[in-house]
Amino acid sequence: MTQIQRLIDQVIDRVNVNLREPPFDAGPYVRNLIPLNQFSRFYAFYGLTSYHPIRFKFHKSSLAGSYFLGKCSVDHSILYKSDIRGDELKVQGQTFKCCNLQIPIHEDEEIRIKDSFLIKSLVHSNSHDLENPEEFMIRNTIAMHYANIHGAPTRGCFIGPFGTIDLTTFHNCLVGTYSYVQTGELNHHRIPDGQIWIRSTDAFNFLYRFPPEVLKRYIHVEPGSMPTGLFMEFMENRERDFEAAFYTLHTIPPIPVPLGATLNRYAVVRGKTVLSENVLVAQRAYLEDAWLGKGSNVQENCYIIRSRLDGYNVTAHGGKVMDAHIHPNTFVGFNAFLHGTPEFPLTVGSDCIVMPHTIVDLEEPVTVPPGHLVWGCIRNGKDLETHSIALDELSKRSGEVRVGDMVFQGSGAMFVSAFRHRVEHILESNGAMYDGENNRGHAQKGSRISFNIIQPYPEGDLLGLYPSMEIRP
Amino acid sequence: MTQIQRLIDQVIDRVNVNLREPPFDAGPYVRNLIPLNQFSRFYAFYGLTSYHPIRFKFHKSSLAGSYFLGKCSVDHSILYKSDIRGDELKVQGQTFKCCNLQIPIHEDEEIRIKDSFLIKSLVHSNSHDLENPEEFMIRNTIAMHYANIHGAPTRGCFIGPFGTIDLTTFHNCLVGTYSYVQTGELNHHRIPDGQIWIRSTDAFNFLYRFPPEVLKRYIHVEPGSMPTGLFMEFMENRERDFEAAFYTLHTIPPIPVPLGATLNRYAVVRGKTVLSENVLVAQRAYLEDAWLGKGSNVQENCYIIRSRLDGYNVTAHGGKVMDAHIHPNTFVGFNAFLHGTPEFPLTVGSDCIVMPHTIVDLEEPVTVPPGHLVWGCIRNGKDLETHSIALDELSKRSGEVRVGDMVFQGSGAMFVSAFRHRVEHILESNGAMYDGENNRGHAQKGSRISFNIIQPYPEGDLLGLYPSMEIRP
Numbered sequence: 001m002t003q004i005q006r007l008i009d010q011v012i013d014r015v016n017v018n019l020r021e022p023p024f025d026a027g028p029y030v031r032n033l034i035p036l037n038q039f040s041r042f043y044a045f046y047g048l049t050s051y052h053p054i055r056f057k058f059h060k061s062s063l064a065g066s067y068f069l070g071k072c073s074v075d076h077s078i079l080y081k082s083d084i085r086g087d088e089l090k091v092q093g094q095t096f097k098c099c100n101l102q103i104p105i106h107e108d109e110e111i112r113i114k115d116s117f118l119i120k121s122l123v124h125s126n127s128h129d130l131e132n133p134e135e136f137m138i139r140n141t142i143a144m145h146y147a148n149i150h151g152a153p154t155r156g157c158f159i160g161p162f163g164t165i166d167l168t169t170f171h172n173c174l175v176g177t178y179s180y181v182q183t184g185e186l187n188h189h190r191i192p193d194g195q196i197w198i199r200s201t202d203a204f205n206f207l208y209r210f211p212p213e214v215l216k217r218y219i220h221v222e223p224g225s226m227p228t229g230l231f232m233e234f235m236e237n238r239e240r241d242f243e244a245a246f247y248t249l250h251t252i253p254p255i256p257v258p259l260g261a262t263l264n265r266y267a268v269v270r271g272k273t274v275l276s277e278n279v280l281v282a283q284r285a286y287l288e289d290a291w292l293g294k295g296s297n298v299q300e301n302c303y304i305i306r307s308r309l310d311g312y313n314v315t316a317h318g319g320k321v322m323d324a325h326i327h328p329n330t331f332v333g334f335n336a337f338l339h340g341t342p343e344f345p346l347t348v349g350s351d352c353i354v355m356p357h358t359i360v361d362l363e364e365p366v367t368v369p370p371g372h373l374v375w376g377c378i379r380n381g382k383d384l385e386t387h388s389i390a391l392d393e394l395s396k397r398s399g400e401v402r403v404g405d406m407v408f409q410g411s412g413a414m415f416v417s418a419f420r421h422r423v424e425h426i427l428e429s430n431g432a433m434y435d436g437e438n439n440r441g442h443a444q445k446g447s448r449i450s451f452n453i454i455q456p457y458p459e460g461d462l463l464g465l466y467p468s469m470e471i472r473p
Numbered sequence: 474m475t476q477i478q479r480l481i482d483q484v485i486d487r488v489n490v491n492l493r494e495p496p497f498d499a500g501p502y503v504r505n506l507i508p509l510n511q512f513s514r515f516y517a518f519y520g521l522t523s524y525h526p527i528r529f530k531f532h533k534s535s536l537a538g539s540y541f542l543g544k545c546s547v548d549h550s551i552l553y554k555s556d557i558r559g560d561e562l563k564v565q566g567q568t569f570k571c572c573n574l575q576i577p578i579h580e581d582e583e584i585r586i587k588d589s590f591l592i593k594s595l596v597h598s599n600s601h602d603l604e605n606p607e608e609f610m611i612r613n614t615i616a617m618h619y620a621n622i623h624g625a626p627t628r629g630c631f632i633g634p635f636g637t638i639d640l641t642t643f644h645n646c647l648v649g650t651y652s653y654v655q656t657g658e659l660n661h662h663r664i665p666d667g668q669i670w671i672r673s674t675d676a677f678n679f680l681y682r683f684p685p686e687v688l689k690r691y692i693h694v695e696p697g698s699m700p701t702g703l704f705m706e707f708m709e710n711r712e713r714d715f716e717a718a719f720y721t722l723h724t725i726p727p728i729p730v731p732l733g734a735t736l737n738r739y740a741v742v743r744g745k746t747v748l749s750e751n752v753l754v755a756q757r758a759y760l761e762d763a764w765l766g767k768g769s770n771v772q773e774n775c776y777i778i779r780s781r782l783d784g785y786n787v788t789a790h791g792g793k794v795m796d797a798h799i800h801p802n803t804f805v806g807f808n809a810f811l812h813g814t815p816e817f818p819l820t821v822g823s824d825c826i827v828m829p830h831t832i833v834d835l836e837e838p839v840t841v842p843p844g845h846l847v848w849g850c851i852r853n854g855k856d857l858e859t860h861s862i863a864l865d866e867l868s869k870r871s872g873e874v875r876v877g878d879m880v881f882q883g884s885g886a887m888f889v890s891a892f893r894h895r896v897e898h899i900l901e902s903n904g905a906m907y908d909g910e911n912n913r914g915h916a917q918k919g920s921r922i923s924f925n926i927i928q929p930y931p932e933g934d935l936l937g938l939y940p941s942m943e944i945r946p
């Protein structure tokens with residue numbers, strides 16, 4: 001047994017302890033599913049800019065495809081093909097505003113990861129932990145294929161494939177396949193598969209659950225087997241396209257990159273693709289015949305194929321858009337799967353919110369009217385009626401609103417306002433509003449970046465592990 | 474003025490102090506000759522294997538294209554496109570045998586570099602410093618294009634283009650263009666351009682100097698200008714071929730690599746090239762229509778073009794071989810330039826020693842008979858007569874031997890024996906004698922290696938400099 005195998009067992013043990021009520025064994029979801037020889041084939045990398053204070057400490061960590069920016073301490077961790085960003089870490093002297101509190105930041109925030117096992121996952125760095133604003137912590141967390149951990153300390157959570165935990169301090173939780181949870185703290189609480197749950201204490205509660213037969217078509221996992229379904233096929237079919245991006249250094253951008261825009265060199269660009277000003281295309285984004293209007297964001301693991309984003313559009317981590325025309329100011333949430341076809345195209349009007357984890361998989365052309373909230377699984381115009389609501393209407397409602405299987409409770413106005421505010425924040429922090437001087441965001445700060453590539457031991461007992469590294473400014 | 478410019482000035486100042494008797498200014502050889510923007514374009518790298526104990530410490534160093542293996546501490550140094558190896562560093566517990574002494578090694582030997590300025594140079598790690606066997610030191614050394622520093626502590630030496638200092642502890646010396654010096658310690662001593670000098674105190678002295686008009690054709694440098702001549706043209710014409718090797722990661726070997734052989738992934742391979750068992754092809758080697766027999770070595774910055782090496786051949790750092798057939802057990806020394814043509818090919822018999830810094834640039838076919846020592850500049854058969862001697866004959870001679878402009882003094886037998894012994898050692902340590910189990914050398918130990926790529930700050934005051942790094946096993 002090599003050291004990396006021992007390390008994997010250690011992660012499984014720790015996670016099982018965290019998930020002990022009722023008993024759960026993460027082992028079958030992990031053991032034998034990750035080809036250990038891949039660990040020595042991949043490289044990890046970290047970024048260096050003049051904007052982000054750095055300090056990296058890696059100790060015997062297995063980092064596979066990870067990506068770090070900013071301050072980061074990783075210890076014995078396994079991070080297979082993970083993307084971890086650090087471009088929103090708080091810095092000393094800043095004031096962190098949250099829940100009507102003003103919290104001074106005493107030292108530069110640092111990403112700390114311990115034994116986490118994040119497979120092809122994404123961890124984003126805008127943390128919202130009030131108690132520990134300087135510590136971006138993830139501990140004995142397992143996260144399955146294409147899961148998102150968005151901005152938060154996390155602990156011992158097993159997160160299912162294409163699952164997302166968002167905005168929040170999570171603890172020892174189990175989150176189901178393709179479930180999306182934005183609920184604050186959860187202890188010893190299990191989220192069923194396909195549950196979309198947004199809760200703001202005393203303000204609102206949004207709940208929808210995918211029917212199991214629908215979910216199974218797109219993503220499904222059995223202990224001891226690899227996840228299956230259309231989502232996995234979609235990702236795997238395009239995996240090879242990333243090889244050229246990852247195995248070539250110093251590429252000249254394949255298409256013109258206008259002022260204020262960033263095209264990350266680990267993105268794939270194919271066909272006739274056009275970028276406008278202030279566009280942010282993150283690493284592991286995939287563009288094919290994509291037209292991206294001013295200030296559009298295409299985040300990590302997003303795919304934009306034969307589609308047009310008019311401008312000021314956010315496509316959040318893992319969002320996929322095919323044969324679609326998205327009008328301005330529309331938000332497409334995490335791991336949304338908007339699958340038009342050349343025959344049955346999708347149109348989404350302006351100022352819409354496509355909820356995280358929404359599936360639109362068309363068997364006829366569909367147009368979402370402007371200013372609508374959309375969720376669930378939509379295959380035709382009839383489905384749209386039971387899986388959408390005008391935002392203006394929702395804003396006027398309080399108490400319980402039921403549309404199809406969706407149940408909303410609380411203040412519609414606060415829900416809509418919170419979402420609108422968040423989209424604005426994302427556009428701002430990504431640099432969509434940059435005017436050549438002010439409102440600089442990720443699209444501008446990330447345009448000049450050095451990528452440092454580190455590889456593990458190529459053989460022996462340490463195969464797949466890295467030497468200890470400490471990197472300071 | 475950015476920090477890297479300040480650092481360059483600092484190196485110049487220190488070297489000038491070292492070379493103060495009589496006064497010398499290294500500035501014009503350095504300032505404005507190195508495009509600083511290149512420093513942010515290139516990457517440095519270090520290797521990771523299960524054979525070489527590692528520890529890297531880089532502190533604000535500008536490392537451009539450097540290559541490190543083994544233990545290494547670098548401080549504020551500028552190392553532009555340099556190759557530094559660490560695969561012959563002594564390890565704790567070993568006994569270092571030299572000059573009939575047995576010196577126990579108390580701790581792992583470490584490469585220490587300070588403000589050195591090594592432009593496209595090579596530093597090799599088999600050090601011969603008796604007083605400090607654990608410290609592989611290079612300090613405020615400038616070395617010009619394609620200079621070699623072979624196995625030694627060095628200090629404040631300005632070393633001219635294509636110059637070599639070999640096997641020795643150098644101090645504050647100035648070594649001329651294309652000069653080769655293997656003389657032990659030298660203090661405040663200037664070596665003229667094109668001088669080939671091998672001295673073993675009380676044993677022998679070999680001295681040859683290229684006529685200035687010959688040297689000028691091949692390599693020449695004026696203060697304030699880039700070096701010129703056929704050598705520079707030769708290197709520059711092939712520089713682009715290395716780009717693909719450097720800007721692509723994880724390449725599958727382009728040709729079969731047999732058992733016990735290593736083809737470094739930073740080598741260029743073109744045309745019909747064949748490797749035999751136990752062949753070592755180092756980084757920045759260039760092979761084009763090359764046939765390499767069993768146990769042949771092609772070291773850093775070597776070019777083998779339309780040529781055949783029969784087997785157990787050493788081509789030392791910077792050696793170039795074109796349109797030649799080299800018979801077994803023949804040694805081609807540092808920066809030798811063996812330029813046959815398809816019309817006027819070169820044949821070198823078995824067991825020959827082609828001295829370091831030998832130019833063979835043919836205007837008719839030439840055959841060097843077996844067992845000969847060759848030096849100087851040879852363009853035809855007539856030149857060969859005045860620039861070679863049979864090794865058997867030299868072995869029988871003592872006192873003074875003059876052939877053409879070459880003057881030899883001392884024991885021929887000891888000179889020949891020292892050379893033979895060295896060639897044997899190189900073959901052994903490079904793994905030419907590996908039998909599948911025993912006599913493992915660089916060709917075997919370097920076959921599984923992870924390359925870690927580090928890049929400097931991409932902009933700002935720190936442009937071209939690296940963050941501080943410490944890497945431990």
